[in-house]
Amino acid sequence: xxxxxxxxxxxxxxxxxxxxxxxxxxxxxxxxxxxxxxxxxxxxxxxxxxxxxxxxxxxxxxxxxxxxxxxxxxxxxxxxxxxxxxxxxxxxxxxxxxxxxxxxxxxxxxxxxxxxxxxxxxxxxxxxxxxxxxxxxxxxxxxxxxxxxxxxxxxxxxxxxxxxxxxxxxxxxxxxxxxxxxxxxxxxxxxxxxxxxxxxxxxxxxxxxxxxxxxxxxxxxxxxxxxxxxxxxxxxxxxxxxxxxxxxxxxxxxxxxxxxxxxxxxxxxxxxxxxxxxxxxxxxxxxxxxxxxxxxxxxxxxxxxxxxxxxxxxxxxxxxxxxxxxxxxxxxxxxxxxxxxxxxxxx
Ligand code: NAD
Numbered sequence: 001x002x003x004x005x006x007x008x009x010x011x012x013x014x015x016x017x018x019x020x021x022x023x024x025x026x027x028x029x030x031x032x033x034x035x036x037x038x039x040x041x042x043x044x045x046x047x048x049x050x051x052x053x054x055x056x057x058x059x060x061x062x063x064x065x066x067x068x069x070x071x072x073x074x075x076x077x078x079x080x081x082x083x084x085x086x087x088x089x090x091x092x093x094x095x096x097x098x099x100x101x102x103x104x105x106x107x108x109x110x111x112x113x114x115x116x117x118x119x120x121x122x123x124x125x126x127x128x129x130x131x132x133x134x135x136x137x138x139x140x141x142x143x144x145x146x147x148x149x150x151x152x153x154x155x156x157x158x159x160x161x162x163x164x165x166x167x168x169x170x171x172x173x174x175x176x177x178x179x180x181x182x183x184x185x186x187x188x189x190x191x192x193x194x195x196x197x198x199x200x201x202x203x204x205x206x207x208x209x210x211x212x213x214x215x216x217x218x219x220x221x222x223x224x225x226x227x228x229x230x231x232x233x234x235x236x237x238x239x240x241x242x243x244x245x246x247x248x249x250x251x252x253x254x255x256x257x258x259x260x261x262x263x264x265x266x267x268x269x270x271x272x273x274x275x276x277x278x279x280x281x282x283x284x285x286x287x288x289x290x291x292x293x294x295x296x297x298x299x300x301x302x303x304x305x306x307x308x309x310x311x312x313x314x315x316x317x318x319x320x321x322x323x324x325x326x327x328x329x330x331x332x333x334x335x336x337x338x339x340x341x342x343x344x345x346x347x
Contacts, residue, residue, distance in 0.1 A: 005102070006330035009322040011109040011312060019312070019321045020113070026156035026183075029149070032121035033128075033157050036307040040125075043277035045069065046303055050257035053234070058082060059210065060234055064095075066302035072098045073306040075111055079234060081208040089145060090208045091115060097309040107313045108325060111305065116146050118308040119300055120153035122253075123228045127158055127202060129279045129286035130251060130294040131226040135201035136162055141193050141215055142207030142231055143167040143176040150204050150230070151180055158202075162186045166196035167207075194220055205239045206230040212266075218243035223291040232263045233299040240295075242266040248293040251276050251286075253301035262297040273297070 011019070020028050039046070051064040059080030066073060075095035083090050093111035098104060127135075138160045140147055144167070154160035163185050165173040173189045180187060190196035197203050197220050205215045208231060221227065221244050232238035240263050250273040252258040259269055276296070278284040287294050316322040331340035 004324075005104050006326070006328040007324040008105050008327040009107045009313075009316060010325040011107070011316050011322050013110045013113065015316070015321040015323070016110050016113050019315050019319055020117070022319060023315070025152055029117060029121050029124065029153040029156045032117055032308060032311055033125040033153065035311040036118065036122050036304050037125050037280055039068075039303050039307040039310075040277040040280040042068070043275075043281070043303070046306070048254055048303070050254065050260065051302065055235070064300075064302040064305055066306050067100060068306070070100055071306070071310065072100050073302070073309050075115070075302065075305040077111070077115060077300075079208075081210050081237075084144070084208075091145065095305055095309060097306075097313055104328065107309060107316070107322075108327065109309065109312055109316075111308075114308050114312065115300070115305070116149040118304045119146060119230065119298070120149035121157075122300075122304050123150060123204070123230060123296060123298055124153035124157035125280075126251060126276055126296040126298070127154065127226055127228060129276075130296060131158060132201050132224050132287065132290060135226070136160060137164065137200050138162070138202040138204055139164040139166070139190075139196040139200035140176075140204045140206070141166045141196055142205060143169075143172040144206065144208060146206045146230060147172075147176045148179050150206060150228070151176075151185065152183060154202065154204075155183065155185065160202065162188075164188050164190050164196045164198070164200055166190045166193050197221070197225075200225065202226045202228060204228040204230060205232075207239055210234070210237050212236060212238050214241050215239040216244055217241045218247070221247070221293060223293065225293055226287075227293070227295045228298065229263050229295060230298045232297070233261050235260060235265060238263050238266060244293075245295065248295035249288070250274065250295045250297055251279065252297050253299060253304075257301060258297055258299050261299045263295070264297055
């Protein structure tokens with residue numbers, strides 16, 4: 001075997017950025033959307049569990065595991081909306097892919113950037129099944145770390161080319177617009193959420209506040225709109241007025257997790273929702289008509305991270321953009337772990 005199994009491939013933040021820039025952000029988002037859709041098609045093959053969350057006053061730390069029987073993945077991710085005040089990210093993450101047959105990890109990676117990419121790719125993949133035909137205009141409310149990735153995924157996968165930005169911090173909208181300047185969007189910065197949604201075919205909400213916020217009220221959502229609700233992803237952390245939910249056809253990732261974390265935590269536990277994988281596989285329809293309001297109640301599910309890590313393992317291998325970590329103690333004689341320690345002392 002030419003590859004030493006005790007050396008685990010590691011993709012640092014720097015390596016991740018090189019991999020993405022070499023391929024181009026939009027092609028990467030398209031590839032990730034395809035990888036995620038491929039895994040949604042074989043949804044039933046995966047071990048699924050709602051993520052394990054540890055809540056504090058400031059935020060949440062979560063572990064997200066899944067396996068398809070051949071590979072196993074987990075992600076560590078936090079959500080701390082007040083972090084940005086101290087110059088820290090709201091969301092950071094890292095994760096690992098392992099071989100189920102041996103239990104040995106094969107890839108350890110930064111996942112802060114990868115999470116922004118996979119979240120955006122999942123949103124765009126969902127919108128391909130749910131958004132109105134010919135959608136061109138997207139309102140984006142909340143213009144923080146996720147926002148440019150969301151915009152570019154919707155451009156790459158759906159052809160969205162007009163953006164209406166709003167953030168309570170106008171500097172965030174200006175930065176988002178400046179970062180996207182080279183990508184060919186027509187961009188308007190709006191003073192209010194009400195003005196941002198005017199004429200929008202798709203409304204993306206990606207705000208961060210540990211509260212039951214009302215980013216959208218019922219009167220702001222017209223017939224035929226698709227809502228991509230990204231920021232409500234924790235108990236007590238939602239973005240939409242409950243009346244909007246009652247007028248919408250609601251699509252979710254994994255109901256046992258979304259009923260606790262998503263916008264639908266505001267609804268009774270048996271409220272009807274459609275699992276996105278059933279739409280992707282053709283078992284259920286996506287958008288039924290031009291007047292329907294569709295809502296993707298995104299919270300982020302482990303299978304999307306699995307897909308992203310699976311994609312990354314190949315991309316890192318092809319580009320050579322990884323380091324090798326001496327992460328696993330692996331003595332030549334497997335049962336002589338202590339002897340390895342003694343030999344190290346002697347050396
Ligand atoms: P961020 O802190 O970088 O940006 C959030 C932005 O929202 C900030 O610019 C802030 O000023 C703005 N904002 C807050 N309240 C607002 C309001 N009432 N109206 C308008 N703008 C408002 O956070 P981020 O990394 O971009 O993440 C955004 C949200 O998405 C977070 O809540 C995060 O937990 C969530 N998220 C969800 C997923 C998923 O899979 N669903 C994945 C990643 C992040």
